[in-house]
Amino acid sequence: MTISLPPDVLAPARLGPINMRNRIIKSATFEHMSPGALVSDDLIEFHRAVAAGGVGMTTVAYCAVAPEGRTEADQLWMRPEAVPGLRALTDAVHSHGAAASAQIGHAGPVANSKSTGHPALSSSRRFSPMGARMVQAATLADIERIRLAHGDATSLAIESGFDAVEIHFGHNYFASSFLSPNLNHRDDRYGGSLENRARLLRETAAEVRRAAGNNIAVLAKLNMDDGVPGGFWLDEAITVARWLEEDGNLDAIELTIGSSLLNPMYLFKGEAPLAEFGAIMPPVMRAGIKMFGKYFIREYPYQDLFMLEQARQIRDAVEMPLILLGGVTDKEDMDRAMAEGFEYVAMARALLREPDLINRIAKDHHARSLCIHCNKCMPTIFSGTRCVLAGTGSTND
Template sequence: MTTTPDVLAPAEIGPVTLRNRIIKAATYEGLSHHARVTKDLVDFHVAYARGGVGMTTVAYCAVSKDGRTDRHQVYWSDEAMAGLRRLTDAVHDEGAAVSAQIGHAGPVADARANGSPALSPSRHFSGIARGWTRPATPEDIRRVTQAHARAARRAAEAGFDAVEVHLGHNYLASSFLSPRINRRTDAYGGSLENRARFAREVMRAVRDAVGGRIAILAKLNMDDGVPGGFWLDEAIPVAQWLEQDGTVDALELTAGSSLLNPMYLFKGDAPHAEFAAVFPQPIRLGLKLAGRRFLHSYPYEDTYLLKDARQIRAAVKLPMILLGGVTDRATMDVAMREGFAFVAMARALLREPDLVRRIAADAATPSLCIHCNKCMPTNFTGTRCVLVDRTTTRHATWGKPEGYVS
């Protein structure tokens, strides 16, 4: 008879022991400045560590300058390392582990800010990049693969306990997986095995770079949420290949496309007016006129990714992390009974950074998150729950973040 794990008990993920099975999911913070860590970014993650999570995830740390989605985003430069070390030390001081989400944004990259065209497997028009992407050459593929290895090594040097490699949301690795975006005819296009080649090579490079020094997670799409995209029937064999390759310690399952259907992951309301307000013209006008064609609303329900995730859960033995609509002790326990090793929380913790600590004190503690998704546009000015009074938040500088950490 199998015993259901206690979500609040310590658990191992690769070489790391977490104090519980609850992970603060990656949500881009918007709190770095000129690609360097700020005090606000440190305080943001300290709040979740102090609030009781087993591990918090720093998002999104691009593996190279041209892989950024924002001009202020941290990438693994020499100048960023001291600040990243200060961040990991501060989280460890609160008793939690800390992971760095690493990846290359590909067609989701900010081409203008990066000073180079956005990369994708095939030429594709990207509204985010505001132009046509550049098809990745074999040299680009080698360069970006090695950049992932370098990022993983630097993460270990900076004191991170884990890296989460981004294979979702139609960032570069995910766009290679997508039959809609990937129209290549070489060894990286066509069959699923070929389309998965880049993701598998990236994961192999990361494993070879750090061995068993830190945990290696992969964030894998189950469904792009667009016609002709990557879907569950292909996600299952990709998950099995990653398991066979021995490159992954745990798998976090996700969905949606930041490029083509960003609201598909989140479910709940689509905040059209709030998104329009944070963009300059003419993007603002475009969102006002046609935002509903791009930012769709989907009904919210607890554990909304579970139905698809359990199909991958049945196909692999890898420890798996359930994301999506995990908000309270009841949904955490559902995940444990379904055979997931960990849960990941995002919006509920943005509303209440200390929610895990309060759940530990009282299992009946409800989440106050209403899934309005108005937190999403705030990642341009400092990610937060807009329903919380700014004078009471624990990571309180909005707009230009406060102070480099060196």
């Protein structure tokens, strides 16, 4: 009898058609370092530092597939003018031995239409707190245009030197808004039954694979649940994951949770930085956050591997490679993920605190992350994403 041992998370691995030096992925975190919706030197340095720090692959976030698909005006969107800067970024990442992934997608109702100057689109018409405006229901023509735009963005990612693309199917962005019974009130072929609500995801994944061929890996970030009453939940996520596996267009799925539109802290866990959010807002919004912020920016207790319990149920349902996200901070967490049957792990906050954390772990398997999950990095997405404690040596607030 042969006993199969879990893979070594620090050893080289294959993801679809690409080779990675290890199984650790820097997950997508909007950097706010793309003035004019183009790559800046700061954005290049952000990903160069993470690559030099030892990850197997770093994910550029967020690369919108259309102008109205940005969450705000100074966010990358995939067009020919963006290619030279993106090529400089991927060259910098490759020079340190890491792979580069572009997270592509459409923000849908999470877009701030006041900032982008374009109407925000969703599965159905609704009010959005992002731009304090109504979000329009996408027409069938909009859906087709956005699906094709994912293919165009994939072609541009290949031209820019990316090794992978990750399709954003989570957080109540455009595709995720179709999955959600809370948000999707359509009565056409994209609404009603789960098969209809999942149609957009499956068609988009097929378009991305068509454009990608076998040149780059194709990943998707998929919600397991929205954390919203009446929203998309784990039982339906299991079925959708099975359909995506059957379709055969993805090389891996990164599992996630939460709604950037309705319950953002559900994804992050840990302290809710209400004071820090209030400090960067205009006076009227600051007053609103002070009075009502705790109802929108809710606080959830943090624990290591906080998505594992839900992710196990997806793991039991499919055989395709899965990426475990959520509270991965040290080698012990990574080894546990491998033992549970996950092929890769993804990290975000811990790498904001220490871009070189993976190199530290490779040298000392008992090394611990300095991230304290205070979430004070969250408000910095409006000014350049960073850990506010980095370089201080502080281990408390």
